[in-house]
Amino acid sequence: MIQLIGLKHDVKIEIREKLSIIPIRQEKYLEALLNICEEAVILSTCNRTEIYFKSMDEDIIIKIFKALNWDEDLIKCVVNYKGDKAIQHLMEVVCGFDSLLLGEDQILGQVRDAYEITKGLKSNKKELQRLFENAIACGKHFRTKSKISEIPVSSSSMVVKKAIDKGHKNFMILGYGTVGELTSKYILEAKIDMLYIAVRDAQKVNIEDPRVKIIPFNDLTKYYDKVDCVISCTTAPHTVIHLDELPNKKLLLFDLAVPRDIEEIVSENPLYEVYDIDMLGDIHDANYKKRLSSMKDNKYIVDKAIKEFIEWKTIEELAPFIQKIRHIGEDVYKERLTTFKHKKETKDNEELAELLLKSTSNAYVNRAIVVLKEEHLKGRSKQCEDIISRIFQI
Structure with a gap:
């Protein structure tokens, strides 16, 4: 049976970071899951940790927590969807219905990335492979028909808009993965003075723009004085922005990482305005109603994809x-x-x-006649006639 465990919507970031799976550990965790599940896919983003798996074991949730070295007391913080409910959830996730920022445009790529990792490890076989391929196709079709990409929204776009609306012109980005790259794109589309990008490997950044300066991650504290907004989106398993390293000046700081990049004590200092991923939903978004209307109008695409997969799975059982x-x-x-x-x-x-x-024809015709007579004596001849008529095209 296809199942899913995922974080409940009301779980705070303090708990989410304890159940997060950073990219460098994903393959290791998948290998651990394959010891207890037939198939498994891990979907881990800044705002969600979900494990899709196939198993009939009644104690599988406890076994998963043990395999991933998670605190079993936190089982109460996850939901467990089974069968059709798990299928429905993934289809809605990939189209942006389950995102903190409704219709956000990063989730499709994140689901695709999660699926690609499993292909190398062969942790998805027939059912999960088919499910994720169908879900990705559904997400693409949904975005094409709904034109939701013409009303863009992502954590990156939201924080950049807020910073620009506040009049900030000098930025720093920590980390240049998918989120960092998208954030830099939105920043450079605005009228800014300077963007510093702190990375451990400068070769990963290829931007030809005089407003951009690539800086070594270990030197980032030397540049805090030059900026008025810092956006951190690393995949580090620990905090990278510390109170005792920040300058004595006002700073707007966004933490888009899980686990968090900014130590909690920073937000207690009145000089610093700090937003973590849980607070993004409070940022005003003028396009929300447009996205909501478009998504409702095209929900039938999701419903159709769910129905088609369930039908395939039901037939596959035969x-x-x-x-x-x-x-x-x-x-x-x-x-x-x-x-x-x-x-x-x-x-x-x-x-x-x-x-x-x-003789070949009689082997089946005569047997069909015998079965029809047997079913007639049991009062089931009508149903039997219907089936035999369809088989013989009567």
Whole structure:
């Protein structure tokens, strides 16, 4: 059975960071999951940790927490969806219905990335492979039809808009992964003076713009005085912005990372205006109603994708029985083929072929008649007639 465990919506960031999975640990955790699950996919973003898996084990949730070295007392902080509910959830996630920022445009790429990691480890087989491929296709189709990308929203766009609205012109970004790259794009679309990008590997950044300066991550404290807004989005497992390293001046700081990049005590200082990922929903977004309307109008795409996958999965459950039918069919024709080969030199071939073909037909027609009579005596002839009529195209 396909299942999902994911963080409840009301779980605070203090708990989420304890159940987060940073990219460098994702493969290791997947390997641990494959020891207890048939299939597994980890979807971990700044705002969610979800594990999709296939298992019939009633104690699987406890086993997953143990495999990932998570505190079992936090099981109460996760939901466990099974079967159709898990399928529905993923389809809605990939289209942005379950995001903190409704319709945000990063989640499709994040689901695709999660799926790509599993392909290398072969941790997704038939069902999860089909589910994620269908979900990604659904997400693409939904965005094309709804034109939701024409009303863009992401954590990056929201924080940059807030900073620009406040009149800030000098920025610093910590980290240059997917979020950092998108954030820099939004910043450079605005009228700014300078953008400093702090990275550990300068080769990862390729921006030709006189307003951009790439700085070594270890030197970032030397540049705090030059900026009025810092946006941190690293994948570090620990804090990277500390109170005793910040300048004695007003700063706007956004923490888009989970685990958090900014130590909690920073927000207690009146000089610093600090926003973490949980606070982004409070930032005013004028496009919210437009996105909501477009998403509601195109929800049928999600519903259709859910229905199609459930139908595929239901039919797939018949696969073992269908395989048996095919084997029986092969046995029947092989038996008659063997008879033909043995007798073709001693009998008239046309007469022999007619005899064997009629024998093949009778093998099924006569059996259908026997079953129909048996079901008629049990009062089920109507249902049996309907099925046999469809098989024989009567």
